[in-house]
Amino acid sequence: MPEDLPQRVRTVWWEEDEKSATVVLLDQSLLPQQVVYLHLKDEEQVADAIKTLKVRGAPAIGVTAAFGMALALYRLQREAAERGEALTLDQAHAHLLAAGHLLGLTRPTAVNLFWAIERMQRRADQLVGQGCGVEELGRALRTEAQAIADEDFAACQRMGEYGAALIADGDTLLTHCNAGALATAGWGTALAPMYVASRAGKQIHVFVDETRPILQGARLTAWELQQEGIPLTLITDNMAGHFMHHGGIKAVFVGADRIAANGDVANKIGTYSVAVLARAHNIPFYVVAPCSTVDLSLPSGEHIPIEQRNPEEVTRVRDAQVAPVGVNVANPAFDVTPHTYVTAIITEKGIARPPYEVTLRQIFRDEHDSGR
């Protein structure tokens, strides 16, 4: 897989010149019709972008929040300097805590968000404890946020390589939602094995669930695969079973937003149904996720908070009202797939297979021993 990421699928990055700094985001809510880049100037704008899915996808959310915290301190420092005031370390530290709290309120399910905020906070606590200067703290946080982004890029590469070994030339695959480059700071999670396999010359075909209600599959995954030249067939979510029966699908690859210690997986709503259908057709069901998506503090999936989103995402498609006004609506953004339906969990540290309460901890022990 190439080291570079084509501009078309660069999700989020930091831009700075002598006068200002911004977090730059590809506005995914406008894709595929419009490619629009947002230049966010403060943590409130970053928080709003996460909450309104201008940026989405568990790893991308974590990277964006990390840049948002660095931006919060950068902005405070610039404003103090323009007033001719010196920011104290305590003020900087308190502001970072407030920014982390604000960003942590945006979406509850993707653990990468909290993992990134806590990692930035730990770095700040460490430096404040060492009595660093405010300028040094600001620089260190920008470096830490970039490190989180760079590590995610590398993790996507490795997940792609591990996952591609499970894909044979001529395979037909299925995926749900978007777990591609647009969901990460690299080539994606569930789509990375497809990119690696395709670039290695394997001929693959991908069935893409449109993924109601926000249509990440139709709008984002179809767009990504089309740009990459990977053949795809877009289907509605209720067609998945039919094509598992008739379409020669050899494997399912999906992403994840939070994986509990026993291997239960929270992912986009509809993933559980796909997993049950895959099992019914003896099709391997692979979850692809970096270690930053694994939450060993939760023993099982029933402890994973599930985001409930605006009912209008169900009753309206773009600007068209499709349901009677006033009907009762349920709109959970995620569901939990029990680990018993998960064939393997592909991480950047290798492929975990059941029993996940053992193999996930082993991967984490290796991760911890590597000093990450």
Ligand SMILES: CSC[C@H]1O[C@H](OP(=O)(O)O)[C@H](O)[C@@H]1O
């Ligand atoms: C690589 S994580 C992608 C993951 O995030 C998506 O949810 P959302 O678009 O609401 O952020 C979906 O669950 C994907 O599998």
